[in-house]
Amino acid sequence: MSQLMQLKDVAESTRLGPLSGEVSAGEILHLVGPNGAGKSTLLARMAGLTSGEGSIRFGGAPLETWIASKLAQHRAYLAQQQNPPFAMPVWHYLTLHQPDKTRTGHLNDVADMLGLGDKLGRCVNQLSGGEWQRVRLAAVILQIHPDANPVGQLLLLDEPMNSLDVAQQNALDGYYTSCVRLESRL
Structure with missing residues (x-):
């Protein structure tokens, strides 16, 4: 390695x-x-x-x-806590984190994996704590995922399981494990 x-x-x-x-x-x-x-x-x-x-x-x-913009292409970081920035739809917030803004299929796949498919039209400031945490996780995944970002290398997560129920925690663990098995760089 x-x-x-x-x-x-x-x-x-x-x-x-x-x-x-x-x-x-x-x-x-x-x-x-x-x-x-x-x-x-x-x-x-x-x-x-x-x-x-x-x-x-x-x-x-x-x-x-x-340079900060170059670093953001190579690593993604999820802070322990962050309030929603302002009223914006979930899909818009997630699109801002994608290197290629036109890849809606990838955005939908990540949203579905985290149980957010039916929340894409809701405003981020109207989500529960667990829903907002999943949106934040989806954002960093979209930023660094090797299918969308070939230079993505490192994902830093500060207490990513906060506000997630057991099923969501298991899904997230499974996702990261599968990425490592596929030799992606997460």
């Missing part, structure tokens, strides 16, 4: 001690720790949204040298 990301002595004062490691293509990694341990902080650093002590390399280059 090829290395996608290398972390060396990554730290945040009072939250995260020096941490070194690597992420390889085809891996599913889980960060586990108590509340306040710095898991979300680490994921935000790995996504290139914050800076701090230590160094992170992505695709062989220092993460801080990546």
Whole structure:
């Protein structure tokens, strides 16, 4: 497996001690720790949204040298929490996250996989917490899915199972496992 990301002595004062490691293509990694341990902080650093002590390399280059628009083509990040931006239909929100805005079939497939097919016409600010979480998951999948984005490499998810029922959690786990089996880069 090829290395996608290398972390060396990554730290945040009072939250995260020096941490070194690597992420390889085809891996599913889980960060586990108590509340306040710095898991979300680490994921935000790995996504290139914050800076701090230590160094992170992505695709062989220092993460801080990546232009944001280029980085967004290669990695997708789901923050732990996010409120709906404003009243916009689910299909429009999802289309904004697709590299190719014309691939409606792919959007519909991902929406159906997450049980959102009948919600595409609803406004994002009128969804339940679980529905909104599934929309957010669909958005990052559409952003990075190898069928739609050949340069997509890394998917970073901060507590993706929040607000999902057991059936939805199992469906999502199955989806990620199938992507890895197909040697995609999720």
